[in-house]
Each structure stands twice: as structure tokens, then as C-alpha cells.
Amino acid sequence: MRLAVAGSLYLWAAYLGACAPTEARQSLLATLALSPTVMESLAYPEFLIDAGGAAAYRQQGITARQQDDLVGAIAALKTAVALDPTHVPSYVLLGWTQHLAGDRETAIVTLNQGLVRDPEHVPGLNALGIAYLVKGDLAAAIATHTQAKTLKADNEIAYYNLSLAYQRLPDVAAAIAHAEQATQLEPYNPHPWVALALAHWNDQNTAAAVANYRQALQLDGRYSEAYHLEHLLRAGFSAEQIQQVEEIRTQL
Structure with a gap:
């Protein structure tokens, strides 16, 4: 039915437009132009949305992910998106x-x-920026996280990941500045301190690198052990960056 409605609008516009002068035809088409929101409502009308069912599947997906069942989580979250394709947080999850x-x-x-x-959905921008960063698309990561920090000035995630991205370019000054901001916004998270240590290390400032790494160590004593650094892969660090962090650790 929704396709028939859209098709009827198109045919009607085409018929009337063919019989009208150019200026009138352009005016008519402009009047009939539908916004993206209206187009989506025609393609997926509200009566097909099951918000309650989508919420249930979202929770099921979250629970499965917490249990490290990523396959089950993805299946449940895909269903949540299908039941309510207008709910942006479902796409982010x-x-x-x-x-x-x-x-x-x-x-x-x-x-x-x-x-x-x-x-302008900041959690979505944060997640997308991280995906770009891990993929190695630094330009896209920087553009996405810059948009995220512009929308939310206290966005520690954006500043932290921008530091990692700039360090890889390399743009050491920008890496240091963004890592410093991240440590101010979330001083009890060791990751920004490690990022700041890494940025100073690349600036050939061993003393500052070690001092900031010790800040991370005070928050999480496992940073004294080499094995613990492997988890930094899931925190946005590249393999090369982790090797550099290991070099800092050996300076303690």
C-alpha cells in the first residue's frame, strides 16, 4: 500500500508537470518534494513499528553481549532494528x-x-569514530570525533581517540593537547594517561612519558605487567602503539 501511495504521487506529479509550463512545473515539483522524514514514514508507516518488541530485543542483545555471546547479541539487535528502524540507539548498539x-x-x-x-547523535559518532580508528582510516576517525567533540564539549571519548589518531599521523602537538584534555575530563580512567604518555614518548620527552604512565599505573597496577597491555587493542591502540607503550613501561 505504501508503495502505491508513493507511486501515485509520482505519477500525478508527472502528469500535471507534463501539462504545465516550465516555471509552473518546477514550482509544482518543489511543492510536492517530500522531506526525508515523510519519505521514511511512507516507506515504513508508524503502524508497522513495534517499539515494545524492539526494546525487549535490545535488552536481550545487551544481556547476550554481557555474556560474551556476540553472535546471539547481534541477532537480537538486528531484530530490534527491524522492529523499530527509527530508534537510533538500536543502530549504535x-x-x-x-x-x-x-x-x-x-x-x-x-x-x-x-x-x-x-x-548529531553523539554516542553514534563516538562509536563510528572508534570503528574508523581501529580500521586505520585516520582521516575519517578525526573528522567523526571532531564532530562529536564539537557537539559535546566534555566528550572524553572523542578527545582520547583523537589523541590516538593524531599520534599515528603523526601530529604530536595535537596528540598531546587532546590527551591532556581527556585526562582532565576523566582523570580516573587510565587510558587517557597512557595515551598522553605515548604522545610525550613520540615527542622524545621520556620524563613526561614515564610520569604520565605512572599516573595510569596508580589507577591500575596491572600496567606494570607486559601482558596487560594487550587489552589496549580493544581501547583503540594499534599494535605499533602498544609496542611503544611497552617501551615506556620498561623505563619504570
Whole structure:
């Protein structure tokens, strides 16, 4: 039925437009132009949306992810999106879970689908920026996280990941500045301190690198052990950056 409605509008516009002068035809088409929101409502009317069912599947997906069942989580979250395709957080949950499962390209597609519906959804931008960063698309990561920090000035996630991205360019000054801001916004999280230590290390400032690494060590004593650094892969660090962090650790 919704296709018939859209098709009827198109045929009607075409018929009337063919019989009208050029200026009138352009005016008519402008009048009939539908906003993206209206187009989506025609393609997926409200009576087909099951918000309650979508919420139940979202919770099921979250629970499965907490139990490290990423396959089950993705299946449940896909259902949540299908039941309510207007709910942007569902896309973020699904995209982030796909990212955790290592399906980076699909995660990026999913997150962008959500951001089409709300381009200023900060959690979605944060997740997308991380996916780009881990993929190695530094330009896209920087652009996405810059948008996220512009929308939310106290966005520690954006500053932290921008530091990692700038360090890889490399743009050491920008890496230091963004890591410093991240440590101010979330001083009890060791990750920004490690990022700041790494940025100073790349600036050939061993003393500052070690001092900031010790800040991370005070928050989490496991940073004294080499094995613990492997988890930094899931925190946005590249393998090369982790090797550099290990070099800092050996200076303690």
C-alpha cells in the first residue's frame, strides 16, 4: 500500500508537470518534494513499528553481549532494528557489537545508517569514530570525533581517540593537547594517561612519558605487567602503539 501511495504521487506529479509550463512545473515539483522524514514514514508507516518488541530485543542483545555471546547479541539487535528502524540507539548498539565481533565494515555501515536518521547523535559518532580508528582510516576517525567533540564539549571519548589518531599521523602537538584534555575530563580512567604518555614518548620527552604512565599505573597496577597491555587493542591502540607503550613501561 505504501508503495502505491508513493507511486501515485509520482505519477500525478508527472502528469500535471507534463501539462504545465516550465516555471509552473518546477514550482509544482518543489511543492510536492517530500522531506526525508515523510519519505521514511511512507516507506515504513508508524503502524508497522513495534517499539515494545524492539526494546525487549535490545535488552536481550545487551544481556547476550554481557555474556560474551556476540553472535546471539547481534541477532537480537538486528531484530530490534527491524522492529523499530527509527530508534537510533538500536543502530549504535548493533554497530558497536559488530565492531566488537571484528566485523568492522558492517559496523561502519550500521552506524552510518543510524546517523542518517540523527547526524548529531553523539554516542553514534563516538562509536563510528572508534570503528574508523581501529580500521586505520585516520582521516575519517578525526573528522567523526571532531564532530562529536564539537557537539559535546566534555566528550572524553572523542578527545582520547583523537589523541590516538593524531599520534599515528603523526601530529604530536595535537596528540598531546587532546590527551591532556581527556585526562582532565576523566582523570580516573587510565587510558587517557597512557595515551598522553605515548604522545610525550613520540615527542622524545621520556620524563613526561614515564610520569604520565605512572599516573595510569596508580589507577591500575596491572600496567606494570607486559601482558596487560594487550587489552589496549580493544581501547583503540594499534599494535605499533602498544609496542611503544611497552617501551615506556620498561623505563619504570
